[in-house]
Amino acid sequence: MSQSTRRTFIKSAACAVAAPTIVPRSVFGANAPSNRINVGFIGLGNQSKVDLPAFLENDDVQVLAVCDVNTGSIGYRVPEDFLGREPGKQSVEAYYADKSHSGSYKGCAAYTDFREVLGRDDIDAVVIITPDHWHATMTIAAARAGKDIYCEKPLSLTVEDGKAMVKAVREHKRILQTGSQHRSNDNMRRGCELVRNGRIGDLERITAYIAENNFTGPGTSWMPMPVPKGFDYAMWLGPAPKAPYHEDRCLYKFRFIEEYSGGQTTNFGAHSLDLAQLGHGSELTGPLEFTDAGSEWPESGSLFTTATRVAFHARYADGVELICETRPPGFGARFEGSEGWVQVDSSGVHASPKSLLTSVIGPDEFHLPVAVPGKPVTRYDRVSPQHVRNFLDAVKSRQDPIEPVEVGHRTATICHLGNIAMKLKRKIKWDPESEQIIGDDEAAGMLKRPKREPWEI
Ligand SMILES: NC(=O)c1ccc[n+]([C@@H]2O[C@H](COP(=O)([O-])OP(=O)(O)OC[C@H]3O[C@@H](n4cnc5c(N)ncnc54)[C@H](O)[C@@H]3O)[C@@H](O)[C@H]2O)c1
CATH class of the missing domain: 3.30.360.10 (Dihydrodipicolinate Reductase; domain 2)
Structure with missing residues (x-):
């Protein structure tokens, strides 16, 4: 997400604060709630600038929650980027506000502890974009909680972590996409x-x-x-x-x-x-x-x-x-x-x-x-959305994704x-x-x- 887009998000999110916590149907177009994939994001730092919009652009996705241990700060890869839990929540709410008739939306929860995201029955899938040392613990907990998982690359911190992740995902019959989008x-x-x-x-x-x-x-x-x-x-x-x-x-x-x-x-x-x-x-x-x-x-x-x-x-x-x-x-x-x-x-x-x-x-x-049959993509900036779409299709079909x-x-x-x-x-x-x-x-x-x-x- 460019700086200016993010600023627009945050600006319109500020106007949305007083709005009731409802999901306008128009936001999700023709997608009935039963066809919708409710998603929670864990880790709202540098790579969330790519992954969050890639999920949001899908009409059959609703981002219900974000989670980050950082309330919000600068100091990421691009030093002036202001990222973390609150900016993440504001980005989500501003996106849906932009799409709604009323121009307002409030319905994305924000957590510090990822276990609260996993504890929500209404969340179908989580996107793990935390540092690598968290990937195994979070993936295994998510699989046990019955969530499908988009886990950023590299999948693991160690070989044994990776083996345990494979075991948990298969044991609990979850869909996991590794975030190697290329x-x-x-x-x-x-x-x-x-x-x-x-x-x-x-x-x-x-x-x-x-x-x-x-x-x-x-x-x-x-x-x-x-x-x-x-x-x-x-x-x-x-x-x-x-x-x-x-x-x-x-x-x-x-x-x-x-x-x-x-x-x-x-x-x-x-x-x-x-x-x-x-x-x-x-x-x-x-x-x-x-x-x-x-x-x-x-x-x-x-x-x-x-x-x-x-x-x-x-x-x-x-x-x-x-x-x-x-x-x-x-x-x-x-x-x-x-x-x-x-x-x-x-x-x-x-x-x-x-x-x-x-x-x-x-x-x-x-x-x-x-990745998405009939719709090949070679544009560099469209590769992550393509990889995400492949994951969403896998969540629906229950067939393995591309990675x-x-x-x-x-x-x-x-x-x-x-x-x-x-x-x-x-x-x-x-x-x-x-x-x-x-x-x-x-x-x-x-x-x-x-x-x-x-x-x-
Ligand atoms: N697919 C790609 O091309 C690509 C590109 C960049 C990064 N990544 C991957 O994404 C992951 C994150 O990298 P990044 O550059 O976004 O790092 P980052 O430090 O910019 O962001 C990570 C975020 O996770 C948060 N976090 C840390 N521990 C947490 C916890 N316990 N619960 C919730 N949030 C927590 C941090 O506060 C931070 O905001 C890494 O695994 C990295 O390899 C993938």
Whole structure:
């Protein structure tokens, strides 16, 4: 959402304060209440600027609740963005007010504790956009509460978290979409289909691109800071170890601290390695070995602790080499084969020979699913709405969405194993069947992290 749109939202929300708490039927068009998906948002920070409008634009969605431990503040990825629980609620109410005849709407509840969202019988699905260290606890609790789940990428903080998420989602028969939205981009699908249908000959090597760190942090000289008013820091930390507050620990920048995230390895790997798996056709398995290839890490004692340069190599059972590196263009995957190459990135599909770009995939060849059949999308800003629509259709059909829990878990697993190999600076052997590290107890111990009470899974 642009700054000006958000300002319009907040302005019109302010006029709506005195309105009664009713849902005008006109807001939801032809969609009868029984056909409507009631949604709660958990985490109203940076990525909610993309995900919230992507849900709101659907006439068969009603956002009933938002939840954030931050009442509202600046200090997110775009420093002047004012985000959190209250701005989130205002955005939702302003959106519905804009669509209503009366021009007013009040009916979005705001919570600090996500368990209150999960406790509401009238909420069908939750959107989890919190830092990665919360994904497993919240997803599992949501599955137990009978909610369908759109969980942002990377799906997990650790491999064991991911396994537990798969188990809970399947046990409770929930729909889960992993928020790796580029899977729903038709350019990515097209590029991966070319590879899957042998247009570049035998696949030999895949390169997954990772972006450089976009913040450097305070280095080793950081000092604890007072917790800002309106920010529930204990609930932000949740399952993570106790740690003194610092502004660079929390909003957006958590992704550079190992307790909460896997750095750019998981942040961009959840997109680029996801495409690597899609083009390779190994979405429910993974490589057998992982080796550091010159990764770099911050100085000991720094607040930021994740890799400053990502570089690892892996190898699949069929001999295909996987290279994952901090390297331009920073997002996407390149597939090299015996007869050419294909690259998918934010600028589209590229190939050599160029004739591949117009090569038609015949009806009897292999086809990957289209996120929204009959409505392919390649515009970058329409990819998330497409991915969300795919989720909503899955909620209704009870068929898996384009990136179900197992696939998101396997992509995250590659990121985590890459991090372990880079951290230990030695080769890690992985059995994708049993999902165990072979012959290395120290590395195996890194597949799991303790969670603080009462957030164990
Ligand atoms: N799909 C994408 O392209 C994409 C892009 C950016 C971020 N993401 C993912 O979205 C997630 C959030 O990232 P972000 O950049 O929005 O971070 P952020 O810090 O900007 O926002 C996270 C929000 O969650 C809130 N929060 C933390 N703990 C909470 C809790 N216990 N209950 C309720 N709210 C809580 C924070 O206060 C914050 O407002 C991450 O997993 C990230 O990887 C995905």
